[in-house]
Amino acid sequence: MENKRYDAVIVGGGVIGCSIAFQLAKRGASVIVLEKQEIAQGASRAAAGMLGAQSEFTTDSPLIPLALKSREIFPSIVEELEELTGIDIGLVQRGLIKVACSKEDGVALEQHYQFWKQQDPSVQWLSMKELQEREPHVTETLYGAMYLPGDGQVRAADLSIAFAKAASRFGAVIKEYTEVYSLLWERGQVKGVETAEGRITSDNVILCAGAWSKQLLKPTGIDVPIFPVKGECLSVVTEIPFITSTIFANNGCYIVPKKGNRLVIGATSQEGTFHQKVSVKGVQSLLERASAILPSIVEAHWENVWSGIRPQTSDGLPYLGEHPDIKGLFGAFGHYRNGILLSPITGVIIADLVEGKTYESIDLSSFHLLRVVPTSM
Numbered sequence: 109m110e111n112k113r114y115d116a117v118i119v120g121g122g123v124i125g126c127s128i129a130f131q132l133a134k135r136g137a138s139v140i141v142l143e144k145q146e147i148a149q150g151a152s153r154a155a156a157g158m159l160g161a162q163s164e165f166t167t168d169s170p171l172i173p174l175a176l177k178s179r180e181i182f183p184s185i186v187e188e189l190e191e192l193t194g195i196d197i198g199l200v201q202r203g204l205i206k207v208a209c210s211k212e213d214g215v216a217l218e219q220h221y222q223f224w225k226q227q228d229p230s231v232q233w234l235s236m237k238e239l240q241e242r243e244p245h246v247t248e249t250l251y252g253a254m255y256l257p258g259d260g261q262v263r264a265a266d267l268s269i270a271f272a273k274a275a276s277r278f279g280a281v282i283k284e285y286t287e288v289y290s291l292l293w294e295r296g297q298v299k300g301v302e303t304a305e306g307r308i309t310s311d312n313v314i315l316c317a318g319a320w321s322k323q324l325l326k327p328t329g330i331d332v333p334i335f336p337v338k339g340e341c342l343s344v345v346t347e348i349p350f351i352t353s354t355i356f357a358n359n360g361c362y363i364v365p366k367k368g369n370r371l372v373i374g375a376t377s378q379e380g381t382f383h384q385k386v387s388v389k390g391v392q393s394l395l396e397r398a399s400a401i402l403p404s405i406v407e408a409h410w411e412n413v414w415s416g417i418r419p420q421t422s423d424g425l426p427y428l429g430e431h432p433d434i435k436g437l438f439g440a441f442g443h444y445r446n447g448i449l450l451s452p453i454t455g456v457i458i459a460d461l462v463e464g465k466t467y468e469s470i471d472l473s474s475f476h477l478l479r480v481v482p483t484s485m
């Protein structure tokens with residue numbers, strides 16, 4: 109590996125690492141992204157791409173201001189990335205309809221609706237007639253429907269690749285098949301990383317290794333409660349468009365309409381595994397749940413199945429911030445179900461922190477690495 113010193117080393121080339129690389133490179137920093145496989149092959153490739161700032165939050169959470177801000181800046185980020193790279197990221201802003209498939213889910217959905225209605229008058233409760241008018245292929249046998257006009261969607265893998273390509277346009281080096289073995293620091297200052305191809309030095313290292321972040325951070329004295337949650341998805345193609353908005357059932361199944369009459373159907377949740385084989389059981393349960401919402405889906409043609417590993421944390425919040433004892437070492441991981449949605453704002457926040465600025469507009473204390481009880485150094 110060339111013996112060059114970088115302003116910032118980014119560990120992990122998923123949507124989070126690539127978004128941070130883009131922001132830092134755009135601000136003039138020399139940046140290298142180290143990815144052990146290929147860019148956007150982890151959770152970021154598997155994601156359905158929903159920008160669920162309202163659909164994913166049913167009660168108050170410190171993540172909501174971040175989620176709403178990220179959703180708000182998405183259109184301008186997409187425009188900028190598309191201009192720089194020529195990649196079509198597939199931003200669709202036709203809203204999301206959350207539906208309840210049981211009486212119990214209907215009660216929960218109504219509470220979800222009341223929560224958002226108080227803050228956002230554009231959120232609507234739909235009668236079955238209104239739902240049928242919007243989405244005639246969706247079943248009428250439901251116990252409620254809520255329309256969230258602001259929740260859009262993108263093509264997740266294309267977004268990550270566009271972040272990486274745009275970062276390269278500003279001079280960032282994207283190094284694939286380069287695993288980081290350990291973080292290096294001396295007297296409270298980060299010094300770089302040890303990789304399969306040797307040492308890379310920098311005064312700033314940003315750990316964005318998704319569900320794989322725990323082991324790299326542990327020797328620094330912080331044992332983050334982060335664990336893998338596998339999610340399986342499948343896609344089908346229909347002759348005519350079946351839905352225009354994303355349909356998200358309270359039972360966890362969602363159907364996201366993509367370009368070319370593709371429907372992405374997700375997702376299962378299996379905790380504690382890093383293996384990415386897709387199970388027959390998972391596919392069967394997704395198809396059963398999807399056809400209960402959209403019965404004509406059985407007429408669709410089969411396309412693909414895949415899975416990815418979500419980075420879940422024990423309090424459900426990501427880690428965003430500088431290490432309490434090692435200057436220049438930053439964490440940006442644990443985005444669980446919302447890393448695509450949160451990628452633009454995460455890039456801005458971490459780039460600000462690396463530049464020594466404090467991110468003023470949103471309180472970040474809930475995401476600090478200090479909320480973890482450190483183990484011995």
Ligand code: FAD
Nearest residue numbers: 120122144150151152156157158288318339446447448449
């Ligand atoms: P990853 O994309 O996993 O990237 C981490 C990268 O680090 C990987 O490429 C890995 O190879 C690399 N790495 C790990 N260790 C090392 C090392 N030692 N050295 C070098 N590189 C290393 N979010 C949404 O917002 N909307 C959705 O609709 C949505 N749907 C989802 C559906 C599914 C089925 C799944 C699984 C996830 C979904 N998510 C969604 C969540 C989203 O995909 C994740 O939150 C996001 O991709 C996390 O990004 P990341 O960059 O942190 O992790």
Ligand code: GLY
Nearest residue numbers: 339374375445446
């Ligand atoms: N946000 C959708 C998922 O993680 O499956």
